[in-house]
Amino acid sequence: MSARRRLSVFLIVKNEADRIDDCLASICGWADQVVVLDSGSTDGTVEIARRRGATVYQTDWPGFSAQRNRALGLVDGEWVLSIDADERVTPALRDEIDAVLSEPELDATLIKMPWRTYFFGRPLRFGRYTAPQGKLFRREGARYSTRPVHEQLLLPERRVRTLTAPLDHHSWRSYAHAQEKHLQYAMLLAQHKHAQGERASLAYACLRFFTDFIQQYVLRLGLLDGWRGFLMAVILGQYAFHKYAALRTLSEDR
Structure with a gap:
């Protein structure tokens, strides 16, 4: 194995103080760069992110796609992981990402990972919210579509690989x-x-x-x-x- 390719992680957030700390704990100190793009939090989200060591930028809210493209412009890693404050990178997933990004002949441009979505205390095993998510990708030439929600990641070339370790997802508070x-x-x-x-x-x-x-x-x-x-x-x-x-x-x- 060669050295792991440089990995940046970004989050777009607003008022996520009740759950962003757990998210950042799973990536800060592991990723080479962590960027949090905040759009007007008033609940301590920014302070928590800075305390964890993330680089924080504050801006307005232009919509999901535009905000993700803004965040994408703030990172410099060869590979980028886009996650939300309600997600957690499990230790097993970190290890698997490290191994894949260290492969000398890595051919993929998009890496999907299983979504372990929790719903009222237990993970769903079936259905839409268990489908693998394309969260990790090569930054060069990447951008997000202009859809207002469920925006699509657009890549110059799309060669997909799917991991086995899960990304934990705690989407709903109630x-x-x-x-x-x-x-x-x-x-x-x-x-x-x-x-x-x-x-x-x-x-x-x-x-x-x-x-x-x-x-x-x-x-x-x-x-x-x-x-x-x-x-x-x-x-x-x-x-x-x-x-x-x-x-x-x-x-x-x-």
């Missing part, structure tokens, strides 16, 4: 937070679809509730996660309904 977060994303996507000229009906919104529920609960085996799997399937069905119901309202002539 049931209310899970609903608020999905509703926020649904509204942003509805606005984006409307701007792209898409239209929807309430009948289609209702249909999408059922199809997305079935996909999560049955086809993706969420039923094997017990009541947590059922609740997540309902939330994702609601997410789809809200997205297209909001698009229907935006389509109304005013």
